[in-house]
Amino acid sequence: MAPHPVVEYTSEASWAMVEDKFSPYAKETLAKLITFMEEEVFPATKLAHAQLPADPEKRWKTVIPIIAELKEKAKKLGLWNLFLSKAHYPEHGVPLTNLEYAVMAEILGRGGHMAPEVVNCSAPDTGNMEVLARYGSPEQQKKWLLPLLNGEIRSAFAMTEKNVASSDATNIRTSIRREGDEIVINGHKWWISGAGDPRTKVHLVMGKSDPNNKNNYNQQSVVIVPADAPGVKVIRPMQVFGYDDAPEGHCEIIYENVRVPLGNLVLGWGRGFEIIQGRLGPGRIHHCMRSIGAAQAALDLMLQRVTDPGRKTFGKYLYEHGSVVADIAKSRAEIEAARLLVLSAALQIDRYKAKGALKEIGIAKFVVPSMALQVIDRAIQSFGAEGVSQDTELAARWAGLRTLRIADGPDAVHIQQVGQRELKRMPRLVQKNAECKRREKALFEKAGIKAHL
Template identity: 50%
Template sequence: MDFEPSARTKDYLERIKRFMREHIDPVESRYREEVNATCDGGDWKTWKVPSVMEELKARAKAEGLWNLFLPDAKLGAGLSVLEYAPLAEEMGRSFIAPEVFNCSAPDTGNMEVLWKYGSEEQKERWLKPLLAGDIRSVFCMTEPDVASSDATNMQATAVVDGNEVVLNGSKWWSSGLGHPKAKIIIFMARTPDTGGDRHHQHSMVLVPLDAKGVKIRRMLPVFGDYDAPHGHGEVHFDNVRVPLSNIISGPGMGFEIAQGRLGPGRIHHCMRCLGASEKALELMIDRGMKRTAFGKQLLNLGGNRERIAEARVAIDQARLLTLYAAWKMDQVGALGAMTEISAIKVAAPNVLQKVVDDAIQIHGGAGVSQDTMLSGFFAQARTLRLADGPDEVHKGLIARIELAKRGFSRS
């Protein structure tokens, strides 16, 4: 295996770095200030996207820095997962860069689902405007009333009724639900009449956000922050009827689609975590060398130099593991890289959480404010230890695969 970035990756990476340095870094603080000034708490109906975002997106699209995640040379950059990984890391240094390049979750995963599994009609109606950045999307999987770490617990239903499918249930932590441009939901639910096994009884259904019976109940704060103008909401589906053709790849295919969706998405998340870790480490070093206490620079007090060294070791270890997972996925697919994908899903967010925690300590009170990026990075790390499967589920999967290698059954 060879983790040397390809010529295409090097070219895109240099262009992304320059774009971020010249256009994103100078306005990121202003973007957040405008969001805070115009978004009234959890009332998503008041939320607005600062105009600078559309300006940046237009510039990025014009420069060909657009849809870089999609391994399709006609619709995206045509990069492999391994080739895209360093680009995701660089974007992870900023809260807004992924959206600027049309590479932000949950849109990337939803676009990949439509690209890989969608019908021509679904692609025309929903994939094209998503790829153009004209609309945003939502993914509804987690439910408030069951332990969603076991997706077979899902209670929401998608029942086929003639030429329609009827949707009922409650979802929450539906990311992007509050965005003014959110137009389409991918809703995962049980379809009990498929007759399949426990992993062929779920479907993914495309649901317009304005469909009758779709009711947004509230936005959920993460450590007190509503993450406007995107938001993470609770939404209820009350006898929502959509055409049968809105089911992606047919009834009972939900789990298969989910595995195809989550594999690349987890690698994207992990690489962005590493970019955030690098940024946090830089902030920690700069703060620690510019501030003094008790007659010394902060980094020369206590064990702070050791913390810097430990951060470097941990970040580089996690990066190598993530690049290996990306390489293996390219070689054998997500199912063949299950151990590696689960391993990075545990490793990368935990590395970010530890590095950010140390950086916050060096920053003192400023570290827990919104004057720096650190509180946002900490929230990102802590939530990613739950999102796309909690640490315990991924560790359990790794252990099961290891036991199987020695001939021991699942029990």
């Protein structure tokens, strides 16, 4: 019997571990997704790049035709909003677990930025939809969530600030204050993903609403801001190693005396940290899922390159030189290990929600992007100068993945948090060790042997 088609994208061992945890619906959706990616999306990647104008002005106003076309096809196939689990969002979600989606997200990760967008599973919209589905009022959901779920609009999440150490979100300075029946926002944000897209109609803005609150984590609030509200000024797109990621972009934005109705406050005053913790946990693991796919795609390209007869040097295939075979083996091992971390985190989210899976999410967040960068770097090396050019996807993938060691919390923060969680186990370990020592001593005394414990 031929293996399930997902094995070509993951591995026999990985699929064997999770297959019995997949519902019939999930298996059917997975098979449908693989077919759609292979027959429609992956072949269209270069066309999507070609349809993006080189003109600096036009590229920020363009809706890429092939992506819009593929979105309609995906929606008709039921390959839509796969990230939103019905278990956590009964009203708006799809009947997939996070574990089931993890495998699908890895496949999406092979298609770069385009594949997740085509099935309405791309950031920052995914996190914003989760926020509105979990915390939004009925009115907010009707006005903003439903159009996002339908793919009619896109969105931005404005948290990171210029001239502020944003890895500690208590440092945020953007002012959010009430004035009568309105909320007034003033602040300077940057690296705001999605803000350059002509389809982006709404920003979720986090700022400081109660700076004198004794609890640092009750000082912040999140407000819904229409993208075309007076005072919203997109200053410029930020570049990542020279890439501007048009038309979505990562923009610098000034909010100058922006006024929105009081009803645009999400959840309540001082609930900002609660909201971002609920938002960032699943978002971090989604990034890791896709990073596994990006690493796997890079390894596949490397395998093709080093076995290409046309690329022989000094009469040998590239894989017959130096440490190439060792690099292939290391890449395979690293991908397999990282995938297990991601699947474990996804399973924990299914069981205990994101708050109960913080350790697993944190470990995956600082391990997986670094792994993927290393695998892609080896692939680049096998391609030589072509690997760092625009003629392969490797350079752009490396640049995008490098941001993940900073985005949604830098590596150092996650490492510190995981380490602190480990240290909390010490009192129990000391107690258990003392109990073991007492038992050892009793056994020596019973045997009549002098113990040197």
